[in-house]
Amino acid sequence: MATIAVAGGTGGVGKTFVEILEQQNKFRVVVLSRGAPKKEDTSNTVHLQIDYEDVSAMTKQLEQYNVHTIISAIGLISEETSKSQLNLIEAADKSKSTARFIPSEYSFIQTADLLAIDPSIQFWLDAANLLKASSLEYTRVIPGFFMDYWGMPHVKTNLQPYSFGIDISSRKAAIPGDGNDVICMTYTYDMAHYIIKALDLDEWPEFSVVVGDQVTYNQILAMAEEILGEKFDVTYDGIDQIEKGNVTNPPMPSDLGYSEEELTEVTALVSRLVINGVFDLPKENRLNALFPEVNPITMKELLEKSWRRTEPHLE
Numbered sequence: 001m002a003t004i005a006v007a008g009g010t011g012g013v014g015k016t017f018v019e020i021l022e023q024q025n026k027f028r029v030v031v032l033s034r035g036a037p038k039k040e041d042t043s044n045t046v047h048l049q050i051d052y053e054d055v056s057a058m059t060k061q062l063e064q065y066n067v068h069t070i071i072s073a074i075g076l077i078s079e080e081t082s083k084s085q086l087n088l089i090e091a092a093d094k095s096k097s098t099a100r101f102i103p104s105e106y107s108f109i110q111t112a113d114l115l116a117i118d119p120s121i122q123f124w125l126d127a128a129n130l131l132k133a134s135s136l137e138y139t140r141v142i143p144g145f146f147m148d149y150w151g152m153p154h155v156k157t158n159l160q161p162y163s164f165g166i167d168i169s170s171r172k173a174a175i176p177g178d179g180n181d182v183i184c185m186t187y188t189y190d191m192a193h194y195i196i197k198a199l200d201l202d203e204w205p206e207f208s209v210v211v212g213d214q215v216t217y218n219q220i221l222a223m224a225e226e227i228l229g230e231k232f233d234v235t236y237d238g239i240d241q242i243e244k245g246n247v248t249n250p251p252m253p254s255d256l257g258y259s260e261e262e263l264t265e266v267t268a269l270v271s272r273l274v275i276n277g278v279f280d281l282p283k284e285n286r287l288n289a290l291f292p293e294v295n296p297i298t299m300k301e302l303l304e305k306s307w308r309r310t311e312p313h314l315e
């Protein structure tokens with residue numbers, strides 16, 4: 001039984017990986033967290049408190065628990081979180097038991113030429129460069145946008161609530177550009193299924209692309225309007241507006257805890273990414289082709305299941 005550690009396994013994406021790993025019943029799972037464990041260990045799952053600043057202590061813990069593969073799902077939002085992941089990569093490289101590492105990424109293919117659009121791409125590039133220089137085998141997981149956002153609050157998900165482009169609850173949309181940019185999307189649980197299957201591959205490509213569906217905002221809007229039988233109140237932010245950061249926030253779930261300026265910053269960033277086509281993912285290296293038995297949910301199915309009825313579903 002291989003031991004898989006999930007760093008940030010208490011967060012949105014990390015929890016999903018832990019749940020799917022546990023369901024397989026073929027791995028020992030180690031959940032790495034900065035805090036004291038809040039959950040009881042089980043026969044196959046251990047919750048381990050770690051100090052991301054102490055590389056040698058982390059190396060010892062990885063060896064003590066015989067961790068073979070690390071899936072990082074640390075929320076990479078700052079220099080501090082990026083440094084934690086870089087230290088974990090260093091510890092994994094030093095650990096005699098650890099051979100493989102999946103960095104926290106789970107988005108589009110982040111390259112240096114996109115830094116002007118999104119400076120935080122540097123965190124992902126730093127991790128990829130350190131992995132390249134290490135003796136670890138790694139793969140960068142690219143699922144596009146998480147589909148979960150358009151099924152909230154009904155869809156089963158561990159992600160924090162947020163509205164991007166179309167807020168189905170309020171029947172309002174603030175769409176970037178002309179709404180025809182292609183966006184590849186994957187439901188978090190489908191991504192986790194693919195990645196857990198990829199753990200058994202003998203070799204990993206640099207990029208593991210997973211695509212649940214390929215849609216545009218206009219298509220999502222048309223599907224949602226059809227399912228609900230209602231026309232939405234829609235505005236489009238032009239390219240000039242987006243470039244100036246003068247964007248429209250769609251209505252947000254309540255109690256997010258962000259200021260209007262912070263919301264606008266996120267909307268402007270994601271709008272720039274969408275209109276630059278970053279979510280139109282390459283056809284190469286798709287795990288979909290390697291694992292045809294996984295049937296990822298499409299956007300239409302997710303919308304149908306989330307909005308044709310009101311009770312929680314996708315259990």
Ligand SMILES: NC(=O)c1ccc[n+]([C@@H]2O[C@H](COP(=O)([O-])OP(=O)(O)OC[C@H]3O[C@@H](n4cnc5c(N)ncnc54)[C@H](OP(=O)(O)O)[C@@H]3O)[C@@H](O)[C@H]2O)c1
Nearest residue numbers: 008010011012013033034074075081084104105107145146
């Ligand atoms: N493509 C998409 O649509 C999409 C959407 C959401 C997220 N993502 C990506 O998925 C990844 C995970 O995101 P998430 O939303 O799941 O993250 P999250 O829930 O915000 O955070 C995950 C975990 O990171 C750990 N963490 C926080 N600060 C840390 C620090 N300084 N050092 C080490 N660990 C720290 C925390 O675990 P402990 O407190 O237990 O240590 C937390 O539970 C990110 O790379 C994000 O960009 C992609």
